[in-house]
Amino acid sequence: MAFFQRKRRNILPGFGLSMGYTVFYLSAIVIVPLSMVFINTIPMGWEPFFSAVTTPRVLASYRVSFSTALFAAVFDAVAGLLTAWVLVRYRFPGKQFLDALVDLPFALPTAVAGICFATLYSPVGWLGKSLTSWGLTIINTPTGIIIALIFIGFPFVVRTIQPVLEELEPEIEEAAHCLGATRLQTFSKILLPHLFPALLTGATLAFARGIGEYGSVIFIAGNLPMKTEIAPLMIMSKLDQFDYNGASAVALVLLLISFSMLLLLNAVQEWQQKEYR
Amino acid sequence: MSFEWTKKITLFASLVLASGLPGSVAEAAGSTTLLNVSYDPTRELYQSENAAFTQYWQKKTGQTVKIDQSHGGSGKQARAVIDGLEADVVTLALAYDIDAISDSKLLPANWQQRLANNSTPYTSTIVFVVRKGNPKQIKNWDDLVKPGVSVITPNPKTSGGARWNYLAAWGYKQKQTGSAAQAKNFIKALYKNVPVLDTGARGSTLTFAQRGLGDVLLAWENEAHLILKEFGTDQFEIIAPPVSILAEPPVAIVDKNVDKHGTRKLAEAYLNFLYTPEAQEIIAKNSYRPRNPAALKKYAANFPKIKLFTLGEVFGNWRSAQKTHFNDGGVFDQIYTP
Amino acid sequence: MHPPKRTPGNPAPKTLSDPKPVQIVLIGLTFLFFTGFIFLPLSLVFSQAFQKGWEFYLECIREPYAVEAVKLTLLTVSVVVPLNAFFGLAAAWAITKFNFRGKAALKTLLDLPFAVSPVVAGLIFVLLVGSRTPFGSWLGEHGIKIIFSTPGIIIATLFVTFPFVARELIPLMEAQGRDEEEAALTLGAKGWQIFAKITLPNIKWGLLYGMILCSARSIGEFGAVSVVSGHIRGQTNTIPLHVEILYSEYNFTASFAVASLLVFLALITIVLKSAMEHQFKKTA
Numbered sequence: 001m002a003f004f005q006r007k008r009r010n011i012l013p014g015f016g017l018s019m020g021y022t023v024f025y026l027s028a029i030v031i032v033p034l035s036m037v038f039i040n041t042i043p044m045g046w047e048p049f050f051s052a053v054t055t056p057r058v059l060a061s062y063r064v065s066f067s068t069a070l071f072a073a074v075f076d077a078v079a080g081l082l083t084a085w086v087l088v089r090y091r092f093p094g095k096q097f098l099d100a101l102v103d104l105p106f107a108l109p110t111a112v113a114g115i116c117f118a119t120l121y122s123p124v125g126w127l128g129k130s131l132t133s134w135g136l137t138i139i140n141t142p143t144g145i146i147i148a149l150i151f152i153g154f155p156f157v158v159r160t161i162q163p164v165l166e167e168l169e170p171e172i173e174e175a176a177h178c179l180g181a182t183r184l185q186t187f188s189k190i191l192l193p194h195l196f197p198a199l200l201t202g203a204t205l206a207f208a209r210g211i212g213e214y215g216s217v218i219f220i221a222g223n224l225p226m227k228t229e230i231a232p233l234m235i236m237s238k239l240d241q242f243d244y245n246g247a248s249a250v251a252l253v254l255l256l257i258s259f260s261m262l263l264l265l266n267a268v269q270e271w272q273q274k275e276y277r
Numbered sequence: 278m279s280f281e282w283t284k285k286i287t288l289f290a291s292l293v294l295a296s297g298l299p300g301s302v303a304e305a306a307g308s309t310t311l312l313n314v315s316y317d318p319t320r321e322l323y324q325s326e327n328a329a330f331t332q333y334w335q336k337k338t339g340q341t342v343k344i345d346q347s348h349g350g351s352g353k354q355a356r357a358v359i360d361g362l363e364a365d366v367v368t369l370a371l372a373y374d375i376d377a378i379s380d381s382k383l384l385p386a387n388w389q390q391r392l393a394n395n396s397t398p399y400t401s402t403i404v405f406v407v408r409k410g411n412p413k414q415i416k417n418w419d420d421l422v423k424p425g426v427s428v429i430t431p432n433p434k435t436s437g438g439a440r441w442n443y444l445a446a447w448g449y450k451q452k453q454t455g456s457a458a459q460a461k462n463f464i465k466a467l468y469k470n471v472p473v474l475d476t477g478a479r480g481s482t483l484t485f486a487q488r489g490l491g492d493v494l495l496a497w498e499n500e501a502h503l504i505l506k507e508f509g510t511d512q513f514e515i516i517a518p519p520v521s522i523l524a525e526p527p528v529a530i531v532d533k534n535v536d537k538h539g540t541r542k543l544a545e546a547y548l549n550f551l552y553t554p555e556a557q558e559i560i561a562k563n564s565y566r567p568r569n570p571a572a573l574k575k576y577a578a579n580f581p582k583i584k585l586f587t588l589g590e591v592f593g594n595w596r597s598a599q600k601t602h603f604n605d606g607g608v609f610d611q612i613y614t615p
Numbered sequence: 616m617h618p619p620k621r622t623p624g625n626p627a628p629k630t631l632s633d634p635k636p637v638q639i640v641l642i643g644l645t646f647l648f649f650t651g652f653i654f655l656p657l658s659l660v661f662s663q664a665f666q667k668g669w670e671f672y673l674e675c676i677r678e679p680y681a682v683e684a685v686k687l688t689l690l691t692v693s694v695v696v697p698l699n700a701f702f703g704l705a706a707a708w709a710i711t712k713f714n715f716r717g718k719a720a721l722k723t724l725l726d727l728p729f730a731v732s733p734v735v736a737g738l739i740f741v742l743l744v745g746s747r748t749p750f751g752s753w754l755g756e757h758g759i760k761i762i763f764s765t766p767g768i769i770i771a772t773l774f775v776t777f778p779f780v781a782r783e784l785i786p787l788m789e790a791q792g793r794d795e796e797e798a799a800l801t802l803g804a805k806g807w808q809i810f811a812k813i814t815l816p817n818i819k820w821g822l823l824y825g826m827i828l829c830s831a832r833s834i835g836e837f838g839a840v841s842v843v844s845g846h847i848r849g850q851t852n853t854i855p856l857h858v859e860i861l862y863s864e865y866n867f868t869a870s871f872a873v874a875s876l877l878v879f880l881a882l883i884t885i886v887l888k889s890a891m892e893h894q895f896k897k898t899a
Binding site for chain 3: 011012013014015017018019021022025026029030031032033034036037039040079082083085086087089090092098100101103104106107108109110111112113115116117119120126127147150151154156163167183205208209211212213214215231232235236239244247248251254255258259261262263265266267270
Binding site: 052055056057118119122123124125139140218219222223224225226233236237238239240241242243246 | 350355377380434435476488610
């Protein structure tokens with residue numbers, strides 16, 4: 001608790017209680033369980049750990065996971081910004097409905113999503129049929145993985161941009177308008193920089209989620225070693241060899257990467273907030 | 278107003294709690310329940326076997342038993358049992374997975390000697406499923422490595438059935454040429470023709486049958502018959518290669534769990550029941566090869582003559598096969614390393 | 616991620632609206648995206664679910680195992696959501712009403728479950744309370760079953776949906792500051808009074824929306840739950856797991872029928888949310 005000490009006196013009550021409960025619950029549900037990944041890699045020793053997480057196949061799987069998650073996050077950033085913009089700024093029939101459906105990827109089990117996409121894009125599926133006749137294959141390629149990840153990460157971007165866009169003060173835009181700026185200029189010079197932190201947060205969350213995603217991806221990825229095998233699948237296949245330590249090792253690497261990404265993100269946000277004040 | 282909401286939610290929650298809890302409590306009680314933890318393709322088989330056993334046991338003892346089933350990838354299921362899934366009996370795809378359970382002291386190391394026929398009441402083998410009319414003329418293992426043939430088989434790292442497929446192909450080549458090096462090249466060429474490695478046997482079936490990928494599916498014989506039944510004989514046909522592997526999916530009692538539950542007698546009776554003529558006939562009906570000669574004869578039409586070699590003949594035992602071929606850095610990894 | 620400040624029926628001032636053609640193009644693009652990524656999968660689910668007619672659909676969702684799965688899922692949700700909501704309130708109070716060292720780190724830790732692979736989320740509980748571990752075997756000896764039974768499923772779901780409410784409340788409470796609470800305090804109000812009379816009414820929509828997201832995610836969680844469930848039919852199968860089982864039994868229609876239940880649950884969420892917003896407009 002010493003770490004989370006209050007900096008300055010505050011007259012509001014309940015710090016000890018709420019902080020204590022927060023730390024307790026956080027430890028019980030998140031920190032203690034997550035530390036198991038770390039604890040299980042200790043008996044391995046440094047050398048075996050390092051070689052377990054750097055075999056060519058594992059390295060290739062990081063590459064697949066990272067590149068597809070990155071593509072998906074960038075796509076989500078664009079599509080999410082568009083969706084948030086349209087939902088906040090415009091009025092059109094079916095808007096409420098669209099707004100509500102944004103959360104669907106949270107609610108639909110990832111396996112169902114995976115099955116749906118695999119069925120849609122299979123050579124006999126609704127979309128796959130015409131794509132195949134044009135010579136395009138989606139299923140069992142990195143593109144398939146990206147499609148699944150776009151679906152999974154989409155709500156994160158929309159739901160982080162939406163509130164910021166809603167609270168944007170109209171005065172700024174009006175001022176720009178009065179000074180003769182075109183809409184495009186206003187957007188790129190004023191709105192976009194303002195929305196950027198939220199966009200970055202949303203995209204980073206989508207990215208982090210994409211790296212770890214398993215359920216929806218395995219149905220559409222093809223899982224070919226060195227080509228379309230994702231990092232979480234490496235954890236699974238190590239587990240199926242009863243190699244708990246090896247699985248923990250790969251899990252630890254993924255965990256450290258996600259954690260440092262989030263940490264960096266929060267640091268950027270802190271810094272941004274200070275800039276604005 | 279917010280409190281009205283919270284009240285409603287609390288009410289709803291308590292209703293759900295009230296409706297959900299008693300059920301699970303009641304089920305936990307009593308020692309006439311068995312949990313059979315099995316691999317993926319046996320769902321239909323154990324559905325029938327469990328019904329038959331329940332009737333048999335009722336008639337014999339007057340007791341009503343309930344058999345719970347859990348299905349999944351063989352390795353995953355073994356791991357669940359190791360991690361505390363309290364299976365009374367395990368019926369898995371390969372002996373290695375039960376060996377792993379015995380490594381964590383849940384059952385003795387000599388488990389495979391406790392029941393007849395290596396503790397495998399039924400066997401199976403690996404066959405090919407092709408699209409109707411066999412457009413690519415796939416008849417034998419060598420046809421699988423031809424250019425332009427697309428082969429569907431699951432990932433041997435995550436699927437027990439996939440390991441049998443792999444070992445069947447390897448064994449065929451090694452027996453034919455007598456050389457492990459040639460077998461390795463053959464396997465390498467074979468997996469070059471594999472466009473997708475699903476994580477489980479059922480996943481591969483769906484890829485092949487429902488999503489229309491691939492020219493040939495390597496499958497358990499029982500699974501092949503099921504595909505024809507589920508997806509129609511007008512779409513697919515089964516090709517039996519002249520040589521294949523004798524796949525022996527073993528069964529075992531998990532001693533530690535049956536002693537804890539007091540279900541040893543019941544569990545033993547259940548596994549022994551699988552060897553009875555009645556159960557053997559169900560086995561044959563589900564297209565597994567029965568041990569009982571009478572049942573085998575009766576359903577001979579379902580089981581074409583294939584020259585079957587055992588795992589022991591070519592690979593020694595499961596532990597060494599696993600170590601050489603499927604563990605990290607093993608042959609399967611090597612063939613994908615450039 | 617909190618409900619609109621500006622109510623839906625109150626669009627931006629005239630000077631700010633884009634020209635009609637731009638609007639039409641952007642709305643069109645959004646619909647295009649939704650068609651590819653949301654509508655098509657949805658209509659696939661429904662077309663498959665009703666492939667064999669309404670009767671068969673009803674039969675599928677009334678089947679005892681399906682009912683058990685629904686019960687288990689609802690039980691899980693009804694435990695997970697209040698716990699995480701309560702935690703979200705405590706965490707948001709601590710983080711937004713006070714300044715302390717390590718705040719940024721704490722906030723990062725709150726987000727962590729979003730970024731953890733569901734596979735890892737399941738694995739950690741197996742590593743923590745699986746019977747291979749000393750703790751797990753101690754539990755086993757005392758007849759306490761966590762993993763491969765309902766408690767394990769609940770804990771894994773708690774982990775996965777952990778950040779939703781807190782993440783919803785923190786920005787909201789940060790924006791609202793602490794002036795109102797401090798004023799109430801100087802007027803002699805007690806801690807709990809302040810919370811119930813001032814803070815809670817201010818954040819109730821955010822709280823409710825967070826809870827809705829949390830329940831949506833706990834209904835749909837597949838990866839982590841699949842690792843800790845044990846897949847015993849009628850006992851430890853949640854709806855998503857039951858969908859997967861039916862699918863791998865080649866019962867496609869039944870599988871999509873049960874999956875459509877999940878979509879219906881999501882639709883109920885939608886109705887709830889619109890009702891909330893409606894209410895919000897009335898009170899505003």
